[in-house]
């Protein structure tokens with residue numbers, strides 16, 4: 001295992017040299033990329049990052065675009081309506097840490113659940129709160145309660161990025177948008193989850209169809225749909241370029257982020273499966289302690305990935321999972337890794 005981690009470290013160095021970049025970013029995805037990546041205004045290194053906190057969520061497939069978006073608009077403050085386990089929120093927070101941005105963030109939720117997301121216990125808030133305290137307390141605040149109860153806690157004209165992901169009925173989403181719209185700055189951007197969800201009781205698609213006519217916008221169809229709406233008069237430069245390119249390259253952009261999102265969903269899926277293998281996590285921890293400090297830092301950053309690659313080696317030798325989808329994905333990844 002230690003040898004394998006060293007191999008990965010060497011691979012990272014080789015990839016760095018091969019791609020002529022000065023620095024391999026912390027989220028560098030050695031599973032995926034060995035060559036120079038395409039560079040468009042809508043694809044950056046951030047588009048390839050892998051979330052540190054992979055928790056259960058219907059939002060997994062939007063992480064790559066969310067990393068890109070926060071990088072692109074560099075918001076002064078972010079507010080999220082509907083945080084649940086914290087997946088989307090921690091993706092925003094992680095971008096801030098990795099890029100060293102001076103952004104403040106607010107997560108709003110009753111942390112009780114609702115009839116659409118399902119009701120849940122106090123353990124969900126406790127787990128979100130622990131991650132928040134450990135990793136993001138310098139800039140992140142959890143506002144526990146109903147969204148409207150926090151309206152006075154956030155000044156008007158102070159939020160650059162608002163994520164609306166509470167209840168998904170037409171009236172709910174319309175209310176959340178209208179109540180929180182005054183909080184946005186001139187550079188304000190709103191993202192709506194579930195714009196492609198048409199099951200009973202879901203009306204974000206309908207509200208989206210209305211607002212997308214009124215403001216510059218882009219809509220992703222994958223991962224239940226994510227709508228990006230530039231509501232401010234002063235659209236951040238890189239987002240403006242994205243929206244302009246979106247008119248010409250809509251399907252290319254959608255395909256790219258859909259495929260990147262699928263990688264994150266696969267990783268989550270495999271992580272859940274890997275947790276079923278006794279001792280795998282412990283083995284990784286022991287290996288990590290045996291490394292020198294530099295290697296250990298890298299191993300911690302990549303430990304999830306390493307676990308998955310190790311897992312696939314084991315799975316690859318077995319027959320029962322051979323034809324599963326995650327296996328095909330990782331088999332390809334290992335091939336790419338071996339060049």
Ligand SMILES: C[S@@+](CC[C@H](N)C(=O)[O-])C[C@H]1O[C@@H](n2cnc3c(N)ncnc32)[C@H](O)[C@@H]1O
Nearest residue numbers: 057059082084087088109110113146147166167
């Ligand atoms: C779909 S989940 C959020 C998912 C999350 N963004 C993610 O990344 O997985 C919706 C959340 O909104 C919360 N919620 C819905 N309506 C609310 C309201 N009016 N006030 C506070 N919380 C609310 C629920 O408790 C639930 O946790």
